[in-house]
Amino acid sequence: MVVSINQVTKRFGAKEVLKNVTLTIPEHSVFGFVGANGAGKTTLMKCMLGLLPLTSGTITIAGQPVAFGQTKSNTHIGYLPDVPEFYPYYNAREYLQLCAVITNMQKSERAPRIKELLELVGLSHTKSPIRTYSRGMKQRLGIAQALLNRPKLLICDEPTSALDPVGRAQILSILQAAKSETTVFFSTHILSDAEQICDRVAMLHEGTIIFEDELAALQEQVDHQFVFTFTTTAEHALSQLNDLEYHISIEENALIVQLSSESERMQFIRQLTDRNLVIQSMHAHKKPLEQVVLEVLK
Numbered sequence: 001m002v003v004s005i006n007q008v009t010k011r012f013g014a015k016e017v018l019k020n021v022t023l024t025i026p027e028h029s030v031f032g033f034v035g036a037n038g039a040g041k042t043t044l045m046k047c048m049l050g051l052l053p054l055t056s057g058t059i060t061i062a063g064q065p066v067a068f069g070q071t072k073s074n075t076h077i078g079y080l081p082d083v084p085e086f087y088p089y090y091n092a093r094e095y096l097q098l099c100a101v102i103t104n105m106q107k108s109e110r111a112p113r114i115k116e117l118l119e120l121v122g123l124s125h126t127k128s129p130i131r132t133y134s135r136g137m138k139q140r141l142g143i144a145q146a147l148l149n150r151p152k153l154l155i156c157d158e159p160t161s162a163l164d165p166v167g168r169a170q171i172l173s174i175l176q177a178a179k180s181e182t183t184v185f186f187s188t189h190i191l192s193d194a195e196q197i198c199d200r201v202a203m204l205h206e207g208t209i210i211f212e213d214e215l216a217a218l219q220e221q222v223d224h225q226f227v228f229t230f231t232t233t234a235e236h237a238l239s240q241l242n243d244l245e246y247h248i249s250i251e252e253n254a255l256i257v258q259l260s261s262e263s264e265r266m267q268f269i270r271q272l273t274d275r276n277l278v279i280q281s282m283h284a285h286k287k288p289l290e291q292v293v294l295e296v297l298k
């Protein structure tokens with residue numbers, strides 16, 4: 001595990017912002033940290049960076065305990081703040097060269113690493129100064145900077161929230177590509193972003209982790225639903241099934257049926273055959289993460 005967060009509580013005065021948070025993050029995964037504004041996401045990230053003292057609990061990054069005010073564990077972390085700042089008169093390559101010098105990167109390593117990163121973030125051909133960059137370009141440069149020294153963990157605070165759809169898609173694909181060389185931990189309140197690239201998701205709600213799992217497992221927490229279409233209309237099919245005790249609704253000429261187990265599914269299909277209903281198609285009803293989360297929160 002590259003990150004182990006163990007029973008972390010954080011209070012600001014009387015206000016408890018993180019409540020007994022426990023979380024582990026496996027290596028080479030993209031881990032989405034999801035929560036509404038004010039849920040406590042930034043607070044936990046600052047705790048991971050040793051920028052805030054914990055009220056109680058422990059955090060370990062790549063085996064190194066995090067201590068408030070100390071930077072030892074930060075040697076394993078690349079961090080992209082929500083609004084990254086740069087020297088505006090440098091271009092991307094010059095800026096990364098400066099960062100490489102400041103961080104004592106070996107001279108022979110600098111040029112190939114910077115070339116590789118500029119390619120990764122799609123800024124190889126940009127010669128203009130950073131002050132002319134769009135928000136998305138600045139975020140991409142921020143990712144390159146954060147990855148410069150090959151950290152074991154890349155932490156990104158809401159990297160997509162201020163971007164248009166094209167900018168968001170670019171950042172998401174860069175983060176996905178970055179997982180081959182690091183572990184990506186990113187916070188977002190945009191559930192569809194997490195859905196697109198995350199292997200695992202944790203959801204923080206009022207300071208508490210309300211679930212933490214693989215996305216597929218999360219989908220399964222909600223009752224299974226299947227979509228059936230028939231050679232006849234959905235209304236007619238439903239009228240033939242009125243006497244049965246299934247939870248059935250109609251959406252776009254299809255029946256949505258709740259079938260929680262394999263045996264229930266087989267039994268339902270037998271009932272269809274008994275009633276001469278010919279299935280045209282059947283598939284699992286995949287809900288957007290947003291809807292799944294709302295159902296879990298109910």
Ligand SMILES: Nc1ncnc2c1ncn2[C@@H]1O[C@H](COP(=O)(O)OP(=O)(O)OP(=O)(O)O)[C@@H](O)[C@H]1O
Pocket residue numbers: 012015017035036037038039040041042043044189
């Ligand atoms: N230094 C502080 N002193 C007092 N309260 C704070 C401090 N920092 C954060 N908080 C409070 O902690 C709560 C969580 O804030 P945090 O910034 O961690 O949320 P977030 O999930 O990152 O939300 P956002 O998406 O809006 O940044 C908020 O109610 C905030 O007001």
